[in-house]
Amino acid sequence: MTTNQTKGKKKQEPAAERPGTAAARPGRSGGPSPLFAYAPAPESRTVVDIAPSYGLFVDGEFTEAADGRVFKTVSPATEEVLSEVARAGAADVDRAVGAARRAFPAWSALPGAERAKYLFRIARIIQERSRELAVLETLDNGKPIRETRDADLPLVAAHFFYYAGWADKLRHAGFGPEPRPLGVAGQVIPWNFPLLMLAWKVAPALATGNTVVLKPAETTPLSALFFADVCRQAGLPRGVVNILPGYGDTGAALVAHPDVDKVAFTGSTAVGKEIARTVAGTRKKLTLELGGKGANIVFDDAPVDQAVEGIVGGIFFNQGQVCCAGSRLLVQESIADELLASLKRRLTTLRLGDPLDKNTDIGAINSAEQLARITALAETGEAEGAERWTAPCDLPSSGYWFAPTLFTNVTQAHTVARDEIFGPVLSVLTFRTPDEAVAKANNSQYGLSAGVWTEKGSRILAVANKLRAGVVWSNTFNKFDPTSPFGGYKESGFGREGGRHGLEAYLDV
Structure with a gap:
């Protein structure tokens, strides 16, 4: 991850020195290296005239x-x-x-x-x-x-x-x-x-x-x-x-x-x-x-690269401040290691910084109050024993920022798996069978959205029919159209x- 702003509250070790990053594996795919420099590409503020009062x-x-x-x-x-x-x-x-x-x-x-x-x-x-x-x-x-x-x-x-x-x-x-x-x-x-x-x-x-x-x-x-x-x-x-x-x-x-x-x-x-x-x-x-705590379910026959892009879009779009965000990732156990390695590589390529820069992937958290809530819930996840991984990046010195974060070794009992965080925080759980995936996905007080990733159309239909979610995406996530209804179940x-x-x-x- 790179940013056009070099000052930060907390600077982590360079991505090239961290094992498992794209920079450490120059021959692997997964987007540009974090060492690649993007020239600033700001959108002009002069196109909008904001009055001093309304x-x-x-x-x-x-x-x-x-x-x-x-x-x-x-x-x-x-x-x-x-x-x-x-x-x-x-x-x-x-x-x-x-x-x-x-x-x-x-x-x-x-x-x-x-x-x-x-x-x-x-x-x-x-x-x-x-x-x-x-x-x-x-x-x-x-x-x-x-x-x-x-x-x-x-x-x-x-x-x-x-x-x-x-x-x-x-x-x-x-x-x-x-x-x-x-x-x-x-x-x-x-x-x-x-x-x-x-x-x-x-x-x-x-x-x-x-x-x-x-x-x-x-x-x-x-x-x-x-x-x-x-x-x-x-x-x-x-x-x-x-x-x-x-x-x-x-x-x-x-x-x-x-x-x-x-x-x-x-x-x-x-x-x-x-x-x-x-x-x-x-x-x-x-x-x-x-609110929501959407489950994004990835089966072992899913196209991993496509699923990773869907996971990123599902939880890090709008800094995770989306009611239907795919904030719970359910991965079939046999591909969990492969998918997580690919996901972490992808997160190192996201760019956090000035929201008006056209290169920026991750913008600012909406308010100090929301940032405090996200921070507190992430700290709770660590305190309860989940393993935290945060993408390496510099945070700008002013404004409200939170780096993309994921938790592994998460169980259904963890707060980060139950509560809506409404931020760029992903909780990862695993499953072995489709029935287990459905049971874990439905084990929530929420029921707004879900995603299913698999090459089998029959499996998509079978699983989607069992999910208690108002919207179920298949091999995609966070896609909207005015002709399609949107809403939820339960809370x-x-x-x-x-x-x-x-x-x-x-x-x-």
Whole structure:
């Protein structure tokens, strides 16, 4: 692993001096040697103009919070303050919900084809401003620019295009001859995919004729506020989309508001349970997409090189801050040594550093709080006897960073095998038979995602049918498409987002 930043909090021995690395075996494949120097390739910050302060977006206008409170949003890679943002309170929630309620009759009465025009327009504007939005997301979130540019933004636009296509076809979606919108949707999104999670929720809500009050995460509010400007640019009627940056109290007030008809939440299981308790006994419709501890199962006939790439993408994409990350690797015992050796070689080639550099593979952890959680859980893994291996790299001297790490000699009882770490930490377990693999994969309170690696299609189908996971990938991982539903079982939540299934949550059927 190399980085364009030479200063670090902790410097490990050079990769060439460590046994088992690509540098120690120059004749082996596995990517460029850690000694290979990459020239800096930074994306320009000048493509995005961040204002010194932002207000709430209510009824088509930016406005201050009723009590005047503000908070600062910080770049995780540098700890610099990017902007000051208004912090919504209960009075602001009431004002935004009122605006959404007033906008609902006219918006829901529009023919589907007319609503579709707005969604198509939003999708095209997002495409036109994709470079600007990608840089903004990287600055505010800390993820590498190649992820925001090549994964997040194309998917954001694709979701608006997809649901624009459904807007005039709701009678043919299988939810009855005259499906009706619910009313005002209160939506709370997380910080790991700020703009993409916004698209997952706002696009189907608008396509089905609902109006929206959305609360972005307090550490990543900027892309949602820029989306507010996209809505104005697209000519969206006032009050149809309202955006309220704030902390947990803002989200709680939105969820509990009596004039909200639908609640959609993506985030932690603990908060999801609290939301479920809040809406219990009310008429509100609820969908929850919560935590995960995805099992990535590799059988002995799997293509090892391809599986290694899938493992890396499954857990180290977005620094492992992904609810459906493949954070538990289950390897058939007969190939465990070979696969782990190949995986460690591959991890030495990942580049950690400036998220705006196009060469960067591993960016910054989103916040100091999240870094502390990851660090504590990793230390717990060591204390419980699991064997820790951390890829050699220099960590930048400012910002929030955690090197890619894996644990071996892990059992089902270890904390790192049970708890969602939400960071670049992989727990490795072994199995002997397919039944054992399934039993270990299902031995979790979560059930959001899983992966199966094998050359046998019959084995993929047999194993996938037994896995209690909402999404099962075969010979790949972390692949998304707006036409495909996504959601979980057990403590990973309920309801589906994406695809035709994602319409149902916003319709009275």
